[in-house]
Amino acid sequence: MLTAKQHELIRFIQQRLEDTGISPSFEEMKEALDLKSKSGVHRLISALEERGFIRRLPNRARALEVVKLPEDAVTGASSSAPKMPAANDAVIAARAAKAVAPDPANDVIDVPLHGRIAAGAPIEAIEGQTSMPVPAALLGPGDHYALEVSGDSMVEAGIFDGDFALVRRTDTARDGEIVVALVDNEEATLKYLRREDGYIRLDPANGAYEPQVYESRRVQVQGKLAGLLRRYH
Incomplete structure (x- = not known):
């Protein structure tokens, strides 16, 4: 209906x-x-x-x-x-x-921008809200928000400090997906998700960092990575 x-x-x-x-x-x-x-x-x-x-x-x-x-x-x-x-x-x-060729990709969506997120050690919970324009072609179905990436632990996945992660809001994810994970309801981080024997392992994509392992009850998935925006200076 x-x-x-x-x-x-x-x-x-x-x-x-x-x-x-x-x-x-x-x-x-x-x-x-x-x-x-x-x-x-x-x-x-x-x-x-x-x-x-x-x-x-x-x-x-x-x-x-x-x-x-x-x-x-x-x-x-x-x-x-x-x-x-x-x-x-x-x-x-x-x-x-x-059908003729479509117009250039100039349709944009105002996506909520929820502060910064760590691609290193967890740093801060998601808080505050402004918005940023995002090309509609980058977004699939679902509700999305954006986070500014801080740190270099996901560089081998092509995610760099200062990038904007476009996140599809969800509280579930499969093993191997890049997620926004909220730890102890206080610290947010962007990592690969792995589950093993009642624990959650948050894996970086940088050999200089170690995986973070927590009891499952301590980790809440807040979204899955849907895309990236990058500023060039």
């Missing part, structure tokens, strides 16, 4: 694809749905993607496909609204054939 805004958004995307063959920009979707920010659009798109209604084409900033429509997409609409045919594989293929 979709929310009213999710229903409205998928119908808007479908109509734009029917009219032009190109999915709308985040700005156009924000204005069409009368939302206050593009982050609200991102959340709606992520929810529709997770439910299998839309699909994003990789490496293209404005490429959305409507995989299916909600059952009430026509019957629940007003009589003045244009009817929208169900999106099947043939329709999707036809749209892809007539």
